[in-house]
Amino acid sequence: MAALAGPVVFTNGVFDVLHRGHVTYLAQARALGGSLVVALNTDASARRLGKGPDRPLNAQQDRAIVIAALEAVSLVTWFDEDTPVELLAELKPQVYVKGGDYDMAKLAETRLVEGYGGRALAIPFVDGYSTTQLVRRIRQA
Numbered sequence: 838m839a840a841l842a843g844p845v846v847f848t849n850g851v852f853d854v855l856h857r858g859h860v861t862y863l864a865q866a867r868a869l870g871g872s873l874v875v876a877l878n879t880d881a882s883a884r885r886l887g888k889g890p891d892r893p894l895n896a897q898q899d900r901a902i903v904i905a906a907l908e909a910v911s912l913v914t915w916f917d918e919d920t921p922v923e924l925l926a927e928l929k930p931q932v933y934v935k936g937g938d939y940d941m942a943k944l945a946e947t948r949l950v951e952g953y954g955g956r957a958l959a960i961p962f963v964d965g966y967s968t969t970q971l972v973r974r975i976r977q978a
C-alpha cells in the first residue's frame with residue numbers, strides 16, 4: 838500500500854447513517870492535511886456508547902464501505918476499545934479532529950496528540966444534522 842501523504846489527519850466515530858454534517862466535516866478535516874484516516878468504532882464498541890438499543894443500525898463493514906467511498910477519505914480502519922487513544926498512540930497522526938459537538942480540551946485524545954507535538958482541532962458543527970435525530974424522524978413518519 839502507498840504511504841499516506843502528510844500531514845496525516847485522523848478522526849474517529851460511528852458514522853452510522855451518513856448525513857450532510859458528516860460529509861461537510863470529513864471534507865473540512867481532509868483539507869487540513871494531505872490525507873485523512875477515519876477510524877470507525879466496531880459494532881461492539883459502538884453498542885457500548887449507548888446511542889440506542891438497536892444502534893448501530895449499519896454494521897461495521899457496511900459503514901466502512903460507505904465512508905471509504907467518500908472522496909475526502911484516504912483510509913478507513915477500526916477500533917474496538919471505548920476510545921481511539923490506543924490507535925492514536927500507535928499511528929501518531931499530525932492532526933486529530935472531532936466535530937464541534939466535542940470540547941477538545943476535555944478529550945484524552947487531545948492530551949495524547951498534543952503530548953507528541955500534534956494538533957487537536959474541532960471542526961464547526963453543522964446545525965440540524967444528526968443520525969439520532971434522523972432516525973427519530975424516520976420512526977415518527
Ligand SMILES: Nc1ncnc2c1ncn2[C@@H]1O[C@H](COP(=O)(O)OP(=O)(O)OP(=O)(O)O)[C@@H](O)[C@H]1O
Pocket residue numbers: 848849850851852853857858859862888934935936937938939960961962963964965966967968969970
Ligand atoms: N452536524 C455535524 N456537523 C459537524 N460534524 C458532525 C456533525 N454530526 C457529527 N459530526 C462529527 O462526525 C463524527 C461522527 O459523528 P457521529 O457518527 O456520532 O454522528 P452523529 O450524527 O452525531 O450521530 P449520533 O446522532 O448517532 O450520535 C464526530 O466526530 C462528530 O463530531
Ligand SMILES: O=P(O)(O)O[C@@H]1O[C@H]([C@H](O)CO)[C@@H](O)[C@H](O)[C@@H]1O
Pocket residue numbers: 849850851852878882886918919920921935944945946
Ligand atoms: O461518532 P461519535 O459518537 O462522535 O464518536 C465517538 O467519539 C468519541 C471521542 O473520540 C471522545 O473520546 C470516542 O470515544 C467514541 O468511541 C466514538 O468514536
